[in-house]
Every structure is written in structure tokens, then in C-alpha cells.
Amino acid sequence: MTNGDWTRRDFLAAASAGSLAAATSGTIPAYGNLTKKAGKLALLGGEPVRKNKSWPDWPYWDDKVIESVTKTTKSRIWCRIQSSTGTVPTFEKEFAKLIGAKFCVATGSGTQSLHTCVEALGIGPGDEVITSPYTDPGTIASILSARALPVLADLDPASFQLDPDEVEKRITENTKAIMPVHMMGQPCDIDRIMAIAKKHNLKVIEDAAQAHLAEHRGRKLGTIGDVGCFSFQSSKVLACGEGGGIIGNDEALMDRCYTVHNHGTSRRGATETIGPKYRMNEFQAAVLLGQLPTVLERHARRNENAAYLTARLKDIPYLVPQKLYEGTNAGSYYLYAMSYHKEHLNGVDRATFLKALSAEGVSLSPYIAMGLHKEPWIDNILKSRVYKRMYSEERLRKYREESQCPKCDQVCQEMAMIWASGPLLAPKEDMAEVADAIEKVYENRDQLKAV
Ligand SMILES: Cc1ncc(COP(=O)(O)O)c(C=O)c1O
Numbered sequence: 001m002t003n004g005d006w007t008r009r010d011f012l013a014a015a016s017a018g019s020l021a022a023a024t025s026g027t028i029p030a031y032g033n034l035t036k037k038a039g040k041l042a043l044l045g046g047e048p049v050r051k052n053k054s055w056p057d058w059p060y061w062d063d064k065v066i067e068s069v070t071k072t073t074k075s076r077i078w079c080r081i082q083s084s085t086g087t088v089p090t091f092e093k094e095f096a097k098l099i100g101a102k103f104c105v106a107t108g109s110g111t112q113s114l115h116t117c118v119e120a121l122g123i124g125p126g127d128e129v130i131t132s133p134y135t136d137p138g139t140i141a142s143i144l145s146a147r148a149l150p151v152l153a154d155l156d157p158a159s160f161q162l163d164p165d166e167v168e169k170r171i172t173e174n175t176k177a178i179m180p181v182h183m184m185g186q187p188c189d190i191d192r193i194m195a196i197a198k199k200h201n202l203k204v205i206e207d208a209a210q211a212h213l214a215e216h217r218g219r220k221l222g223t224i225g226d227v228g229c230f231s232f233q234s235s236k237v238l239a240c241g242e243g244g245g246i247i248g249n250d251e252a253l254m255d256r257c258y259t260v261h262n263h264g265t266s267r268r269g270a271t272e273t274i275g276p277k278y279r280m281n282e283f284q285a286a287v288l289l290g291q292l293p294t295v296l297e298r299h300a301r302r303n304e305n306a307a308y309l310t311a312r313l314k315d316i317p318y319l320v321p322q323k324l325y326e327g328t329n330a331g332s333y334y335l336y337a338m339s340y341h342k343e344h345l346n347g348v349d350r351a352t353f354l355k356a357l358s359a360e361g362v363s364l365s366p367y368i369a370m371g372l373h374k375e376p377w378i379d380n381i382l383k384s385r386v387y388k389r390m391y392s393e394e395r396l397r398k399y400r401e402e403s404q405c406p407k408c409d410q411v412c413q414e415m416a417m418i419w420a421s422g423p424l425l426a427p428k429e430d431m432a433e434v435a436d437a438i439e440k441v442y443e444n445r446d447q448l449k450a451v
Helices: 008-017 063-075 087-099 110-120 137-144 164-169 190-199 251-261 282-312 350-359 377-382 385-390 393-402 406-414 428-443 445-450
Strands: 103-107 128-131 149-152 175-179 203-207 227-231 244-248 319-321 328-330 335-340 415-419
Touching (some): 063 087, 087 244, 110 203, 350 428, 350 445, 377 385, 377 393, 406 415
Parallel strands (some): 203 227
Antiparallel strands (some): 227 244, 335 415
16 A cells, blocks of 8 residues: 555455455456457457447336335325425435435435535635536536635546645635545545645535445545535436435534525525525435335445456556545445556557447446536636626636646546446446456557557
């Protein structure tokens, strides 16, 4: 272990000793057959490694989900305020229990959850929230919707997560909170981010939109900061089409979240603040509630398959799995992410490598094309009348100048990942084919010179 970071080997060692033990049983089965991999690349007319290209379907449903939706339909309680024991309040209770938090407020999306928290913490015009440029636009939309400034800090290029040193550099007297994003469903460097927040008296809103059930030092993500936010959008490991949830242990803050998301009206019925109407509806909750009895099985399976893939990739220098920080017990594996290092594949560019691997029957995706610091929103929004009225020209000019994140640019260029919610539920043999294809491309990399 170096610099407090985990190597892949360390992760596997801990995985077999810690909470992943049940999933991995501490052993990595010996799939794969090196002799099969020598030969012509499929891109050049050879036989592909993986002929069956299908993966487990996503999003997930089973009879329990159907029963749950039917029950809600027949109950005629279709809106959360009709009953304090309806489907949404029941889901909130069950989800909080599953994650290990005292309270949950369910919303219509991850973005709505994040925005609700920003408002509930009293963050608004003139304030700054530090977050990652390598994330879904919903992360910064939640800050912009409160008319605050999202300040983007650069990444650790090996983990694809916020670099705490870069976060600390960007703290000013206007900073009110840090919004760390647990990218790919793995814990960011949360120990250091929490220490920085404590030192500077800042709030922490965990963006755990991708990180359901992921765990750091025995605590589920979302329970470490002041509040944690999840997305239940279709692609996520717990999904209902569109949906979101806030969890937390501070009753007063969670009550404020309820009030904000309920058009500013408290549980007692008094309109106390400005707020949007972000309530989850009963059918979204019914779809989620129907999945809860089996969600841990799928979580364990993804972790088991990820541990296997990581073990198989340990001697392949050109494709390096996401660096995990010390204390990581489990990931959600919403995505299984790797960085592509072309210098170990004869300098072949990423697009050609992805084509070669796809021809072998394994598709990886580059994911986010451009960090948020490079997206046109900066100009479009900062030039808007609203922002010009709230922020001085000098402040917006400085903000633009400082929005440089070269490590994020590098991550965008190097990323190669698997959309893992469904695929990582596949049998081990499918994982073996993924690793075989990656090895085959490596062993036959000289053939790519001709492409
Ligand atoms: C890291 C992250 N933050 C926020 C969001 C926004 O969530 P939603 O799409 O549910 O609004 C997402 C969604 O993909 C996400 O991945």
C-alpha cells in the first residue's frame, strides 16, 4: 500500500477479509485460457472471444415489483400526503434502515434531492459549493438552481474522484459546502474531505447518486456527510425510472429538507420557506419497494464479479481499474471503470482499442466526453441576466479563469468503462470472456499496428 491508497491487490486482500468475504469467498476462480487468446484479432477477421453479446437486462424487475405496483394501484393512495403509512413513507423508512440512517426524504430525482439539500442548508446567491467537474450535470444544476456558484476542483486521475488538495485550494470566504461525488459508485477520498470540511467549518452534501450500498470503513455512503443524496434513475443499481432520496441523521435538517421539497410547507402544514414541489409519487416508491427484498443479493454479485475482473486485470498494464481509497469495503459497481494507457498498447488510440475490443464481443464506453468546466453552461449561465445581477463582473471573470481542471481532461481521455448495473450480474463465465478479450487484445497488440 502506498500513499494511503489501495492497490488492486490490497483491495482483493481486504475484500476477502472484510464485508466482501461472503461475496468473493476469498478466492478467485481460474477462468480464462491463455492459449486460446493467441490468434488473429476479430477486428482483422479472427474469431471473436465472446459470441453471445447479450447481458442481463436492466432495469431489474420481478414479481415482487409487479405485486408492489399493483398493491399501490389498488390502494388508491397515489400521492404521499394522502397517508403517513402509504408507499412513499414506507419506502423512506425501509431505505433509511437499509443504508443505516435515521431519516429519509424521497424526491423525484437525484438532482431534486441535491437541490433540496442546498436550499435546506440555506445556501444561495453569493455562496460557493465545491464539487467535481467529472459528474452528471445534475450535480451542478442543484447548485445553480439555488443561484449559488459551483466551484469545480480537479481530480485524482487514478481514482476519477475529487482531489482533496484541490478542494482545499479553492476554499474562499464564500464557500459554504463541499459536494463530494462518489464516482462510479466507489467512495471518494471521504476521510480527507471530511477533515477539510471540519477544519473550515463547511457542510458536506454527499452526492451518492451512483453509490447505493457502497461502504467505507463500515459506513454506507450517504451517511458520512451532513446529508447524502441518491438517484433512482433507470440506469442506477436501484431504479424506478426517475427518483431520488435524501438520507441523514440530523432530525432538524431532515425536517427542513422535507419542508423545502414540499413547496416550502412543513410536516405541520405551515408554509415556512420558498420551495419547489419535489415529492416522490407512490408509484415510483412502489417500484423501489418491490426491489428492496433482493437488492443485497445483486449488490453482492456485482462486488463478486468486480473482484474477479480486477484480479484478472492485475497483470494487464494498459487497462487499470479505478483506484480505491483506504477504507473501501464495497462499491455499488454502477460502473466498472478503468483507465486506458495507450503507451502499453503500442500507442494505439483509445477509439481503435475500443473498436478492437468490441469486435471481440466486449463493449467498453468512454463515458463523460468533457468535464463540466468545459461545457458551454459556464458561458450560457454566467452571462445570464440573473447571474450578472447577483455576481460582479470581476468575480465571474475570476471564476471562469480558475475553472481549469487538467486532470479531469486526462480522465475524460483515458476512461474505458462498463455500464455495470446489469452486466455485472452475469455469470462468472461472462466475466471470464470480458477478461479473455482484454488479454487477447494485449497479447496480439502488434496486429493493431496495421489498423
Ligand atoms: C453523480 C450523479 N449526480 C447526480 C445525478 C443526478 O441524478 P438524477 O438523474 O436522478 O437527477 C446523477 C445521475 O446520473 C449522477 O450520476
